[in-house]
Every structure is written in structure tokens, then in C-alpha cells.
Amino acid sequence: MLESGSPKKPPLPRAARREVASDPAAWVRQEPLAAGSHLPIVLTPAMPGIDPAAWARASLPLVLRLLHHHGAVLFRGFDVGDAARFERLVRAVAGEPLAYEERSSPRSAVANHVYTSTEHPPEERIFLHNEQSYNLVFPSRISFCCVTASPEGGATPLADSRRVFARIPAEIRARFIAGGYQYVRNFGEGFGLPWQVAFQTQERTEVEAYCQRHGIAFEWRDRDRLRTRQTRRAAGCHPFTGEPVWFNHATFFHVSTLPRATGDALLAALGEADLPNHTYYGDGSPIEPEVMNILRRAYDDERIEFPWERGDALLLDNMLTAHGRAPFAGPRKVLAAMSSPLPWSAVPEVPAS
Incomplete structure (x- = not known):
């Protein structure tokens, strides 16, 4: 206790305190x-x-x-x-x-x-796609x-699938929405992945069981070759936002999306039926070149890098x-x-x- 009349001590300076927001969003x-x-x-x-x-x-x-x-x-x-x-x-x-x-x-x-x-x-461009949209x-x-x-x-280019959907003419969207698209793969021609790598097994029976569970038609051919065929939807509404999205591999796997020299060489060497990957309308009919051009342009017009x-x-x-x-x-x-x-x-x- 200070004696009466003694001078008061000056107050101690306050330590500077850093303000940190308590809301993590502000961090x-x-x-x-x-x-x-x-x-x-x-x-x-x-x-x-x-x-x-x-x-x-x-x-x-x-x-x-x-x-x-x-x-x-x-x-x-x-x-x-x-x-x-x-x-x-x-x-x-x-x-x-x-x-x-x-x-x-x-x-x-x-x-x-x-x-x-x-x-x-x-040196190869990988075309825009939504990962594994062909899977069930x-x-x-x-x-x-x-x-x-x-x-x-x-770069990893991006495109908004909602905007791609909106860019595609209504009549083209309608045909794909009504019938889906068909994806055909051929394994064992020396191009693309072997079926053993694609399905991560050496056993034919395991491949067959996977295909049966996932709605994939399969055909074993000579020389241990495999052909699969699956029909999938081309669009849907996002389960959370409700917005329609273009969600498929119809463009990505079509032979015409490859560089022209590569696509022409594959067609000359194998023929369309034996291409490693190719797509069709859901009923198996060919997708017209002009439609493929419109689909590719819709992706490219929304491309961001x-x-x-x-x-x-x-x-x-x-x-x-x-x-x-x-x-x-x-x-x-x-x-x-x-x-x-x-x-x-x-x-x-x-x-x-």
C-alpha cells in the first residue's frame, strides 16, 4: 500500500493483442x-x-x-x-x-x-469429359x-456441364435424352487397355460377373479378345441443385474426337467394329458427323484453362x-x-x- 502523498506509479502498457476471427470462413x-x-x-x-x-x-x-x-x-x-x-x-x-x-x-x-x-x-490433348459417367x-x-x-x-481445362447442356440444340438433346447413347469397347487388338488392366483381374469369370452386375453386354472373341457394349443415359438433373447437366462420354469416346490422323489410321487398320472405343446413339445407329461437331463445339465454347x-x-x-x-x-x-x-x-x- 502506498503511503499517503506518494506519487502514483504509471499504469503498465497493455500488450498488443492480435485479433483473430473466430469464424473459420474468415480465415x-x-x-x-x-x-x-x-x-x-x-x-x-x-x-x-x-x-x-x-x-x-x-x-x-x-x-x-x-x-x-x-x-x-x-x-x-x-x-x-x-x-x-x-x-x-x-x-x-x-x-x-x-x-x-x-x-x-x-x-x-x-x-x-x-x-x-x-x-x-x-503431346496428346485429352478432351473434356465427366469422370466415369459410363459407369452405373x-x-x-x-x-x-x-x-x-x-x-x-x-493445364487441366474445365467446362460447366450445365452450360454445355444449354448450348446443345434442343432437338439433339431430346434424341440423346430419350434413348441415351451406346459405348462399345474392344480389348485385345493391341490398342487401348487390355481387359486384364481395365477390370483389374486375370479371370474371365470375374469380368463376366462385373459386367452382369453393371449392365454391360459382353462377348468373348478369338485370341482372348473381349467386346463390351453398354447403353447409358446422356443427361440428368443434379441431385442437389436440380439443374440439368450434360453428363456422358458420347463425345469423348467417339472416334472422330481423336486427332484426324489417329482416327483415320485406326479406322484403316481395324474397321469401325473393332475400334478400341466408339459411341453410337442408344439404339446402335451412328451419330452424324454434324452432330458430333456441335457437341464438341459446345464443350470447347465453355472451356476454361x-x-x-x-x-x-x-x-x-x-x-x-x-x-x-x-x-x-x-x-x-x-x-x-x-x-x-x-x-x-x-x-x-x-x-x-
Whole structure:
């Protein structure tokens, strides 16, 4: 206690206190990729040290709202640059990664159903598509992360499947919606994946059982060759947003979508019936060249590209957003994981117009 008349001590200065928002949504900035662009929405950390998986888990309703509105969410600046961190983020926002079944492109497993994105030759463009839309049960989420960005090219182009749907003339949409499309594969001609790789088995009986479970007609031919045929829907309404989407591989697997020299060489060597991949209308009749040109143009007119940065992670709603790959040169490593399985039976039909 101070004696009477003693001078009072000056108050101690208050330590400066850093204000930290309690709402996790404020820890991350949201911005478009470019002015006027809706796809993808870019999330960047507003402060250092944010664990993207922990943040995404705590902010999952926000992430899903953004995903359903934009179709694609790009995590940038969080350094999700290896398989372990990528897998944690995928589990936080999209659930358990899925095994790659009924394969159509060469990939290598990295860890726990995380794969290389594709191993097609780097000089080839991979056309826009929605992952495994030809499966009866397909992944409703597909995610990518960039471990090594190519010094030249190598973008993962995107297209909004809602806008692709809207660009296709109503009469063309109507025929595909009414009858679907047919996808024919031939295994064992020395082109494409062998059936042993596509179905991940050496046993014919396991292939037959898979086909029977998944509504695929199959035919064993001489020299251990296999032909499969499956008819699938071409469009549906997104189960959450209710919006109609163009969701199929009719364009991707049609021989005319290949570079002309490649397609012509395959047709000359094999004939149409023995092509590794080809598509038809649902009744098996050929899709007219002019229709294929319109379908390709609809995708290309909605195409959006951006250069990868190391540590980027991209989450796609597989029904809302198609993806592809631009040609590239030099080293490139992009990982992929599929998740959240969805059966076609849970996808509402597009209402008749």
C-alpha cells in the first residue's frame, strides 16, 4: 500500500493483442479465377499456418455451397503438394477415395486410392469429359493436386456441364435424352487397355460377373479378345441443385474426337467394329458427323484453362464440371482421387420440354 502523498506509479502498457476471427470462413479469401469468370472459385489463406484439411472439415457447409454454385473449388496457397496432404484434404471435403474400376486410361496408384491423373502421351490433348459417367455408379467428386507444374502447357481445362447442356440444340438433346447413347469397347487388338488392366483381374469369370452386375453386354472373341457394349443415359438433373447437366462420354469416346490422323489410321487398320472405343446413339445407329461437331463445339465454347501452381488442389463436382488435359512438355505430376459414389438411379431425369 502506498503511503499517503506518494506519487502514483504509471499504469503498465497493455500488450498488443492480435485479433483473430473466430469464424473459420474468415480465415480464407474467396475470389474468382479472373474477372467475370465463375469457374473455378479460388480459395486462398488469409493468414499463415492454416491446415487446409482441418479448415475444410470445419467449413464443410461453405465448401459444399461454393462447389454446388461454381462446380469447382481451387485451393491455392495451402501447399497441398504431396499425396499425404492431398489425401487428407480429399477425405475432409469428399470422403473416402475410391478404387479406380472399369478403367479407360492408364494410371498408376500412388497411395490409398490416390492415382496419377493420367499417363497418356504428353503431346496428346485429352478432351473434356465427366469422370466415369459410363459407369452405373460413378464418382460424384474428383479432385486433383499439383505436385510438379509443367513448364510448358499441361493445364487441366474445365467446362460447366450445365452450360454445355444449354448450348446443345434442343432437338439433339431430346434424341440423346430419350434413348441415351451406346459405348462399345474392344480389348485385345493391341490398342487401348487390355481387359486384364481395365477390370483389374486375370479371370474371365470375374469380368463376366462385373459386367452382369453393371449392365454391360459382353462377348468373348478369338485370341482372348473381349467386346463390351453398354447403353447409358446422356443427361440428368443434379441431385442437389436440380439443374440439368450434360453428363456422358458420347463425345469423348467417339472416334472422330481423336486427332484426324489417329482416327483415320485406326479406322484403316481395324474397321469401325473393332475400334478400341466408339459411341453410337442408344439404339446402335451412328451419330452424324454434324452432330458430333456441335457437341464438341459446345464443350470447347465453355472451356476454361488456368496454369497449375505447385501445391494447388482442385475439387470438382463431377456432374457439374467436365475436365480434360492440355498437351505439355517437360516434367509434370498431377495426382487424382475420386470419391462420393453416386448411382445413375439416384440422378433425376431431365423433364420433357
